[in-house]
Amino acid sequence: MKLILMGAPGAGKGTHGAAIRERYHLPVISTGDLIRKAMQAETKAGEQAKAFVSAGKLVPDEMVIAMLEERLQAPDCQKGYILDGFPRTIAQAQALEEMGIVIDRVIDLEVEDEVIVQRLAGRLVCRECGATYHIQYSPPTGANTCDHCNHLLSRREDDEPATILERLRIYHEQTEPLRDYYASRGKLYPVKGQDTVEATSKLVLAAVGS
Ligand SMILES: [Zn+2]
DSSP: OEEEEEOOTTSSHHHHHHHHHHHHOOOEEEHHHHHHHHHHTTOHHHHHHHHHHHTTOOOOHHHHHHHHHHHTTSGGGTTOEEEESOOOSHHHHHHHHHTTOOOOEEEEEEOOHHHHHHHHHTEEEETTTOOEEETTTBOOSSSSBOTTTOOBEEOOGGGSHHHHHHHHHHIIIIITHHHHHHHTTTOEEEEEOOSSHHHHHHHHHHHHHO
16 A cells, blocks of 8 residues: 655654554655655765755755655565655656556645644754654753753754744645645545544544545
8 A cells, every 4th residue: 555645844744654654564754754864874965955954945856756766665665655745746746656656545634834833843852862852742851951861952953933934835835736636536535633643643544544
């Protein structure tokens, strides 16, 4: 089963992707993670990607597609996968088709912009050990230090409020047309974000398995 998990940055794709992974034993392929790993490893592609991400812009298609195509050839992807954060544009959706990939369902998480800004701007990450926190939902015990390794916590560059607003603007402009694209193919399964993660997850799993 090949799924696409669609939704604005901060709509909960990571959380709900994990719920689908556990139920169906499929790997979650996040192009965001592929890009971040390349940036951390300071590969040539990673350095190029960094310039775009820091400016709140999307990494160009051909770079993302090359990283993705390599990843999808891994043995753990043979029975299917969940794509998280890709495709983001009609052109990318067409690139998937050109790779010969037939998507079964597109799960579209719908969350209000204000809710997303509140969620993302509160995220803190430890750059030492990778632990993540949220000012409201899962605060660290100390004032601004990691519970595990005591290092100072900080926001990811793309979680700065101005960057979030720019990412949402780009999302609405470029990614929302994908809804029509997949709806016209009978593959769109919209899920409205609920007040609790559990309630939303239930709807997501129902959309995958119905
Ligand atoms: Zn830490």
